Amino acid sequence: MRKNIPVLLPLLFIMIMAGCTKKVSLPEIQTGCIAKFEIATAYGNIPAIINDDSRQITLQLPYYLYDLKFVDPEIRLAEGATITPASGERVDLSATPVQYTVKTRNGTVETYTLMREILQLGTQLNELSTAEDTFTSTMLRNIAINGSHLIPDTNSVRVILTNTAGQQFTFTPREVSQETVILYIYDDNTIDSGLYHVQVKNLNDTVSLQYPIRINYPEPYLNLSYRKDTVKQGDVLTITGTSIRGLEAFAIYSNTGRTSDIAAYYHLEIVSSSLSELKLKIPDDLPAGQYPSSGSILRTRQQFNGGAYISKNYSQWVLVVEPK
Incomplete structure (x- = not known):
């Protein structure tokens, strides 16, 4: 019986070693590294929408913050992650694109793009003409287009005139308030006398008047x-x-x-x-x-x-x- 012991000992050693094999874990895959992205405004804090699949951070701003340019976001990250620019560092929303670089604790690097989205109320415009009566004005005179929910900024509003041949002419308003767009057309050969359909592009919203207007040359x-x-x-x-x-x-x-x-x-x-x-x-x-x-x-x-x-x-x- 003792003669079999030398043979059994190696087998027993192999079995013991197999039972003590160390398990090796795969690297942890992290998602949702940005836990919070928020900006402070005079109207309260606004949290961003974070999409880890598309790597986008979307700030949805009310229309009255259309001209918000600089922000100092408060950012909270997953444990061990870092971000550049850092939390509290000022960024310019008008720069294109604004990007954040996130490095996770396991060394993975991801780039997120900050997007700005303006939440507008629907633009309303009052007709200038009717089915029976065509509004008529001349160049070198103010034309007031009244309505509501307009962005009071001449850089955000455009008036588009389309003639009967389908040609479009885009004008920057002379003035804009929340209720009125003032269009002033110079007599500079840009357009001719005639009928024009009117559209107003109010930031991201474009509204058309149903009835055309007539614009004539000024008195010579x-x-x-x-x-x-x-x-x-x-x-x-x-x-x-x-x-x-x-x-x-x-x-x-x-x-x-x-x-x-x-x-x-x-x-x-x-x-x-x-x-x-x-x-x-x-x-x-x-x-x-x-x-x-x-x-x-x-x-x-x-x-x-x-x-x-x-x-x-x-x-x-x-x-x-x-x-x-």
């Missing part, structure tokens, strides 16, 4: 006072001024052989017009002579934007017409 201004022009019948007279492109008809008064006031006007053909220059052709049948034949005021009748003729008189403008 002509540099005709205190000057003398000598031309021949059939010549082209060049006149400078501002906002001239809306002018559609131009006539001068002549009392030579005339008795009716209306019939006493001679129409000068508009050869061309632009913002600052007008070219008029002197009629071949315009009687030669000086206009006005007496006095110091030359009377004209003008039409623009398809409206009625209006009288425009020019002091000290003398037009001398010579025969061909």
Whole structure:
């Protein structure tokens, strides 16, 4: 029996060693390293939404904090984790992107992106036109678009005009309050006279008016006072001024052989017009002579934007017409 002991001892040793084998644990996988991310405002603390799957930190701000730029977040992390920038360190929300680097206690490094989301109330706008009546204004005048829940910041609001051909033109408002957008359109060849559909982009919200509005050219201004022009019948007279492109008809008064006031006007053909220059052709049948034949005021009748003729008189403008 003792002869078998040397054989059994190695087997017994192997069995004992197998039973005492040390277990090796896998590295711990940590999630939710950022336990808290919160900012303090005058209206109270605002906690962020932390998405560990997308590695995003979202700050949902009420619309009245739309212009919040700098924050000092309070951050609480899982045990053993570190973050850069650190808790309490000021960051600029307008910088793109704002990123935080998190290092867990087991050495894993993750990058989180800080997002800002503005929670807006729905923008409401009052119609300018109706189905029966089209609102009409001219360039160089304020157009007030009233409503509610507007962001009072001209950097956050845009007015978009779309013409009947589908072309869009975007304008920065002159002023914005929570109830009103003031649109001012310069006469600078950006748009033409006509019908336009209106949209207001209020930060992240865009609202359209149902009915279009009409925008006309402003009344032209002509540099005709205190000057003398000598031309021949059939010549082209060049006149400078501002906002001239809306002018559609131009006539001068002549009392030579005339008795009716209306019939006493001679129409000068508009050869061309632009913002600052007008070219008029002197009629071949315009009687030669000086206009006005007496006095110091030359009377004209003008039409623009398809409206009625209006009288425009020019002091000290003398037009001398010579025969061909």
